[in-house]
Amino acid sequence: MRIQKECLYCGKELMGRTDKKYCDLHCKSAYQYQKTKERPERFYNKVDNQLRLNRKLLKAYNKAGTSIVRAQVLLDLGFDPRFFTHYWKNKKSDIYLFVYEFGYLKKTENGKEKYIMVTWQDYMG
Incomplete structure (x- = not known):
């Protein structure tokens, strides 16, 4: 049979x-x-894929260790600021969100939203 x-x-x-x-x-x-x-794509995979994309974009636009870019540039490429791995608060009480070693702080200047991007430093620990 x-x-x-x-x-x-x-x-x-x-x-x-x-x-x-x-x-x-x-x-x-x-x-x-x-x-x-x-x-359907699993939740873990969605989060991991978004974190990878965010890190890739932050790395690409922050070659010098510190830089500023208009928020819309990153958002148009798929960046999602809701996905981050940890944060750091400086002495001015600004909270930088980090995706692994690349951080960003959202600021509005002259009506334009921008991201101030930094790279993790030892003193931030």
Whole structure:
């Protein structure tokens, strides 16, 4: 008695073991990939992906260790300021949000929102 007659991915008739599900490794891999893509993205993956993107953007726009960029530039590239790993409060009570070693502080100057970007320093610990 055969339980499965056809490959789950391509539909070809299966030969061999009675519990076989795929005709070859390519079909098995393709089927698993297809199933993974159909599942909704897990919350952890969403957070991790956003943190990676935020870090990449902060690193790209902060080559000198300290810089200022208009907020809209980063936001247009997918930056989401709600995702950060930790914060640091300076002596003026400004709170810098950090994504790993790259930090930012939102300021409004002349009606334009900007991010002051810094790189983590030993004295911040």
